[in-house]
Amino acid sequence: MELGAAYDLTATATAISGSERLIHIAGVNRGNEDEVRLGNIELAQQLAQALRTAERPPQEVVYANSIQSGNGTIYGDAKAEAGSILKAAADFVGASYTDVLLPNLFGEHGRPFYNSVVATFCHLLQSGQAPEVKDDKELLLLHAQNAAEVLLGSVPVRAMDGLASRRTVSAVLAHLQDLAATYHSGDIPNVASAFDLDLFNTYRSFRVGQELPFALDRRADARGSFFEVCRTRGGDGQTSFSTTVPGVTRGQHFHRRKIERFVVLSGQAEIAMRRLFTDEVLRFKVDGSKPVAIDMPTLWTHNITNTGDSDLYTMFWTNDIFDPSNPDTFTEEV
Numbered sequence: 001m002e003l004g005a006a007y008d009l010t011a012t013a014t015a016i017s018g019s020e021r022l023i024h025i026a027g028v029n030r031g032n033e034d035e036v037r038l039g040n041i042e043l044a045q046q047l048a049q050a051l052r053t054a055e056r057p058p059q060e061v062v063y064a065n066s067i068q069s070g071n072g073t074i075y076g077d078a079k080a081e082a083g084s085i086l087k088a089a090a091d092f093v094g095a096s097y098t099d100v101l102l103p104n105l106f107g108e109h110g111r112p113f114y115n116s117v118v119a120t121f122c123h124l125l126q127s128g129q130a131p132e133v134k135d136d137k138e139l140l141l142l143h144a145q146n147a148a149e150v151l152l153g154s155v156p157v158r159a160m161d162g163l164a165s166r167r168t169v170s171a172v173l174a175h176l177q178d179l180a181a182t183y184h185s186g187d188i189p190n191v192a193s194a195f196d197l198d199l200f201n202t203y204r205s206f207r208v209g210q211e212l213p214f215a216l217d218r219r220a221d222a223r224g225s226f227f228e229v230c231r232t233r234g235g236d237g238q239t240s241f242s243t244t245v246p247g248v249t250r251g252q253h254f255h256r257r258k259i260e261r262f263v264v265l266s267g268q269a270e271i272a273m274r275r276l277f278t279d280e281v282l283r284f285k286v287d288g289s290k291p292v293a294i295d296m297p298t299l300w301t302h303n304i305t306n307t308g309d310s311d312l313y314t315m316f317w318t319n320d321i322f323d324p325s326n327p328d329t330f331t332e333e334v
Helices: 009-016 033-053 074-093 117-126 144-152 157-163 169-184 194-204
Strands: 021-024 060-066 096-102 104-106 138-143 165-168 219-221 224-226 238-244 249-254 260-266 268-275 281-287 292-296 300-306 312-318
Touching (some): 009 033, 021 033, 033 074, 060 074, 074 096, 096 157, 104 117, 138 157, 144 157, 165 169, 169 194, 260 268, 260 281, 281 292
Parallel strands (some): 021 060, 060 096
Antiparallel strands (some): 219 224, 249 300, 260 292, 268 281, 268 300
16 A cells, blocks of 8 residues: 555555554655645545545554644644544444544664764764753653553553653763763663653664674683673563574564563674564674674574584573563564
């Protein structure tokens, strides 16, 4: 199903026919005034036309609206008008209509200078630049995964305010600077609150590539060797240990919020990870004689393969205690 210039009424009506929930996320928030106003209205009109044409219209229409809706700006008024168009179409076909007034969203892999000030700050801090606060207003911030849960209906709309956090722009920057300073040494900052964890995972998503591994300080003498695996600044945590026979691959899953650290203690291995919905795969050769810590970014599926000729010993640390009823582990091959 496509809207905009590629819109096809028959194909769109067929695509939505028989569905339980139709979520309208498409919108225009950049461009000149006419592009913003007409773009949002046109997208809503196209979907409304498809709703009226569908043989079996969806039972519910959910609109990803904005807290700026109807605030007198071109964007806010366009979002409000688009909502009116969608509601009228939903009423016409007998579908329920849910208007979700989303606040400022942030999350992993946001586009700097476009999606949110959080993404911009993360990009600048990770690249060694000095962010500046130009408009120190208060923001109502919601993690993108929480927004997705609301739009999908797994979290009621009325609960959304309780998931959002109010922070000034300067407070967000100060918080991110503290997270970056702590994580620079490989330490895990205090992520006891949901907002702390979401903000840290957002920052971590900008630290990928060959700079991902942290070198560990290995000290050896006649007795053997010693090195610290992980130091945390607060919150819960769990450490695990595994052995893997040669040629075997473990993992093949991703996490939504869990922080997970891999450290090979003995043997040789390849750690591979792929960002969801892309073909981008990162591969790291690791060796227990030169230990490094690799933290798995959220929303990247990952695995570890024993590439040596002896058993592989690996230690794992996560920031939470494993809960079988909510494991935050989703199967997906790299």
